[in-house]
Each structure stands twice: as structure tokens, then as C-alpha cells.
Amino acid sequence: MPVPLTVAAVEALRAQTPGVKHTTHFNHAGSSLPSEATLEAMRAHLWREATSGPMEAGVAAREQIEQARTLASRLLNARPAEIALTTGNSPAWGGAFAALGTWRPGDRILVARHEWGGNLATMRLTAQRAGASIEAIPSDDSGAVDPQALEAMLDERVRLIALTWMPANGGLINPAAAIGHVARRHGIAYFIDAAQSAGQLPIDVTQVGCDVLTSVGRKALRGPRGTGLLYVRQDFLPRLTPAFVDTYSAPLDTNGEPVLRDDAARLEPSELAPALRCGLANALQEALDIGLDNIRARIDDIAQTLRTELAQIDGVTVLDQGRERSGLVSFNVAGQEAAAVQRTLAAQGVSIGSNGVAYTPFDMNARGLDTIARASVSYLTTTAEIDTLLDRVRGLIR
Ligand SMILES: Cc1ncc(COP(=O)(O)O)c(C=O)c1O
Structure with a gap:
């Protein structure tokens, strides 16, 4: 009971x-810190591999390895058959995008201004080849994507709406469900990048109305690096033909014909790192045990404290937009490059992130920003840690 x-x-x-x-x-948005139990789940499996043989250990631990899928489905209010397990957000997102098939000249992709740069790069390569366009949906006066502006852009050539729910460059939370309503009403494919969202807030894919949602284990979920999640809505799956398959996603039948799996794992490679899956399963279980409502409330509280205190330091500008905010706190220190701020704090034992334009180009350019420093919190963050960070930031200005 949470x-x-x-x-x-x-x-x-x-x-x-x-x-x-x-x-x-303060770099939980880059990658968070795992629990001892998550580390132990990985160590235990590596030991099994070393002592029984890796393939044999994989068979023996099949149930534990598959637990990650079941728990991920619980996290998202999806079915296990709607979950593929990947090595990160980009393989999940890119794999689903590539599986959409051929693009035609004049096809349109509409993206919120905060779209992750890797997803944009993936879309651009395809769009340039096909003569399709990628257009940014205007934001409202809070900086969040505007569902009405989206509605006004729609015509029969729009084939995909893509949203990064929680942008990498600040605390804004986009209205994912409101965008989902528009996408559903018009029957347009809707992809959500939830790399920063899973483990930070409760997610119900049926309520959000997305066809595809991707995330990672290493951020708010506190799972291992090299793990990712891909949700595909069951009724959307027939529209996805993987760009490549293997003996797991499409085994050959007796006539030598590939038979595509009828679940989301058609987008999953046969080779995997079972130790990472064991770690991910443990991390997912921990998040579910704590409760996503509890996590959301604590992160909101602690991030708001950090924002308020940072804003009071002369020479610091807090840059977060949006009415609803995440655990990512973006700021700049007058006259100092964000990467230099990150380096100086790192030398004093405090980890933050820094982002340039390439991670979120539409948004950074729209706001005239070159770089941002990013302090991201977890439910583990304490007020003592916030005091340490504030003290170090004040030290940059003196
Ligand atoms: C919003 C968002 N999407 C995607 C990614 C990339 O994830 P990955 O490195 O697992 O591909 C990140 C990484 O920080 C991110 O913040």
C-alpha cells in the first residue's frame, strides 16, 4: 500500500x-541513482550468468526478466502485450517511427515546440527523403503546446502528431491528454516521448489517448542505463511493420515466411541484457510500491522550493515555463555559460546538467536561448541538498 x-x-x-x-x-533527468536492491538484482543475474552460463541463466530467470514488461504495463495502465522493452528512448521512438512505413510528398508531421532533438533528427531524415514537412505547433502564453492551435493546423495530409510530454530543457509539462483528444477526434497517429515523465507522474495511456509512448529506465524510474520502454496501443499495432526483424520478432514458418509477432514485442530485438531487465523490474516495482501520486507530489514540492530559492539569487534567472511543472529546473547565471556552471559545480561534488540548442531546437530558438543549466530533482532530494546547491550557485556569483 503506497x-x-x-x-x-x-x-x-x-x-x-x-x-x-x-x-x-541534481541530474536525475540525465540519469538517477539506483537503489541497493536494483543493483543487487543486476549483480545476482550477472553471477548466475558467470556460474551457470549466460544462455542457461537467461532461461532460468525468464520469469524475473519478463516481470519488467508486466510492471511497465502496470505503470502505464496498459496490457503486457502492448509493451516492448528496448535499450533507451531513441530506439523505442525511432523503431516505432520507422515502422510507420512509407512517407509521401506533402505528408505533414506536427510537433510541439519542445520535441526532443533526436526524434526531430529521425523525422527529418525521413521527411527530407520523402518531401514531407515537419511543422511546430504554436505554444500558448505559458509556453505549453496549444491544443486549439493544433486543431487549426489539421488537414487530411497530417499523418503524425508528436509530443514531448516533459521537455528536456525545463520544468514545463505539456497537456498530453488535451492533445490526445484532438488526435483521437481526427484519427491521426499520436506519439508521446515520455522519457522524462515515466516515474515522475501517474500515466494512464488510455486517458492520454496516445498510439505510441516511449520512455527510459534510467531517469525518474531509477532503473539501469541501457533500458527503455515502448508502449503501442493494441489496435494501432497492425499499422507498424518493423524496419527490420529477427528470429524473435518475426520467426520463419515452415515455408520460410516471416511471421510477425502479434504483440508490441514485434519491435523488440531478440538479444537483450537480462541483468539490466532484472534491475529495471526492481526499479519499476519500487516506483509502484511508493506510488506515482506520492512521487509526483514530492517532486512538485521540492522542485518548487528550488525554483523559488534560485530565483531569489541576484544574477540567476529561472527559465521554466508552463503552468504545471516537473522536477526539471532550468536557469542561467548571468555572464556564465551553462556548461561552465556545470563544470564548476561538478568540481565541488554537485552534479547538474546543461543543454544546448540541439536537444530542443524549436523551443530554444523560439525563446532566443543558446544554453540552459538544469538542476533536476528526484523524490530522494532533500532540503539539505538544495541548500548545498544554492550555496554553490551563490559562490559562482560572488
Ligand atoms: C525528452 C527526452 N527524450 C529523449 C531522450 C533521449 O533518451 P535516450 O538517450 O534514452 O535515447 C531524452 C534524454 O535526456 C529526453 O530528455
């Missing part, structure tokens, strides 16, 4: 997280 994240509950979770003793981590 329990609220009181100070005592957070302390108990920190006591089971080795990393917090070694680093002041």
Missing part, C-alpha cells in the same frame, strides 16, 4: 541508495 513520502520515508529510501552518500545529485 505511503506518503514523509521526511522519514525519504530518509529510509536514501538509506537504501548508496549514491546519495557520495554525490549531491
Whole structure:
């Protein structure tokens, strides 16, 4: 039964997280710190591989490995058959996009201004070859994507709407369900990049109305690097033909014909890292045990505290937009490159991120930003850690 994240509950979770003793981590949006139990799940499987043989260990641990799919489906309110497990967000997103098939001249893709640069690069390569266009949907006065502006752009040539739910360059949360309503009403394919969202807020794919949703294990979920999730709505699956297949996603029948799997795993490679899957399963279980409502409430609270305090430092500008905010806090220090701020803080044992234009080009260009410093919190973040960060940032200005 989920329990609220009181100070005592957070302390108990920190006591089971080795990393917090070694680093002041404000780069949870880059990759978070795993629990001891998640590390142990991976270690245990590597040991099984070393002692029984990797293939044999994989067979013996099949149930545990498959747990990640079941738990991911629970996290998203989906069915296990609607989940493929990948090595990151980009393989999930790119795999689903490539499976959409041929694009024609004049086809249109509409994206929110905050679309992840890797997804844009993937779309551009295809669009340029085919003569299709990629257009940014205007934002409202808060900076969030505007569902009415989207509606006004639609015609029969729009084949895809793509949204990055929580942008990489700041605290804004886009109205994913409102965009989903428009996409559903018009029967247009709708992809969501939830790389920053899964593990930060409750997600119900049936309520959001997306056809495809992608995420990663290493960020808010505190799973291992090299893990990712791909949700494909069951009724949408027949529209996806993978760009390539293997003996798992499309085994050959007795006539030598490939038979595509009838679940989302048709987009999953046969080769996998079982130890990472075991770690991911543990991390997913932990997030579900804590409860996504509890996680959301705690992150919102702690990020808001950080924003308010940062904004009070002379020479610091907090850059977050949107009415609803995530655990990503973006800011700049007057006269200092964000990468230099990141380096200086790192030398003092405080990790933050810094982003340039390439990660979120439409949004950075629209706002005239070259770089942003990014301090991202987790439910593990304490007020003492915030005080340390603020102290180091003040030190940059003196
Ligand atoms: C919104 C968003 N999408 C996609 C990615 C890329 O994820 P991956 O490196 O797993 O492909 C990131 C990484 O930070 C991100 O913030």
C-alpha cells in the first residue's frame, strides 16, 4: 500500500541508495541513482550468468526478466502485450517511427515546440527523403503546446502528431491528454516521448489517448542505463511493420515466411541484457510500491522550493515555463555559460546538467536561448541538498 513520502520515508529510501552518500545529485533527468536492491538484482543475474552460463541463466530467470514488461504495463495502465522493452528512448521512438512505413510528398508531421532533438533528427531524415514537412505547433502564453492551435493546423495530409510530454530543457509539462483528444477526434497517429515523465507522474495511456509512448529506465524510474520502454496501443499495432526483424520478432514458418509477432514485442530485438531487465523490474516495482501520486507530489514540492530559492539569487534567472511543472529546473547565471556552471559545480561534488540548442531546437530558438543549466530533482532530494546547491550557485556569483 503506497505511503506518503514523509521526511522519514525519504530518509529510509536514501538509506537504501548508496549514491546519495557520495554525490549531491541534481541530474536525475540525465540519469538517477539506483537503489541497493536494483543493483543487487543486476549483480545476482550477472553471477548466475558467470556460474551457470549466460544462455542457461537467461532461461532460468525468464520469469524475473519478463516481470519488467508486466510492471511497465502496470505503470502505464496498459496490457503486457502492448509493451516492448528496448535499450533507451531513441530506439523505442525511432523503431516505432520507422515502422510507420512509407512517407509521401506533402505528408505533414506536427510537433510541439519542445520535441526532443533526436526524434526531430529521425523525422527529418525521413521527411527530407520523402518531401514531407515537419511543422511546430504554436505554444500558448505559458509556453505549453496549444491544443486549439493544433486543431487549426489539421488537414487530411497530417499523418503524425508528436509530443514531448516533459521537455528536456525545463520544468514545463505539456497537456498530453488535451492533445490526445484532438488526435483521437481526427484519427491521426499520436506519439508521446515520455522519457522524462515515466516515474515522475501517474500515466494512464488510455486517458492520454496516445498510439505510441516511449520512455527510459534510467531517469525518474531509477532503473539501469541501457533500458527503455515502448508502449503501442493494441489496435494501432497492425499499422507498424518493423524496419527490420529477427528470429524473435518475426520467426520463419515452415515455408520460410516471416511471421510477425502479434504483440508490441514485434519491435523488440531478440538479444537483450537480462541483468539490466532484472534491475529495471526492481526499479519499476519500487516506483509502484511508493506510488506515482506520492512521487509526483514530492517532486512538485521540492522542485518548487528550488525554483523559488534560485530565483531569489541576484544574477540567476529561472527559465521554466508552463503552468504545471516537473522536477526539471532550468536557469542561467548571468555572464556564465551553462556548461561552465556545470563544470564548476561538478568540481565541488554537485552534479547538474546543461543543454544546448540541439536537444530542443524549436523551443530554444523560439525563446532566443543558446544554453540552459538544469538542476533536476528526484523524490530522494532533500532540503539539505538544495541548500548545498544554492550555496554553490551563490559562490559562482560572488
Ligand atoms: C525528452 C527526452 N527524450 C529523449 C531522450 C533521449 O533518451 P535516450 O538517450 O534514452 O535515447 C531524452 C534524454 O535526456 C529526453 O530528455
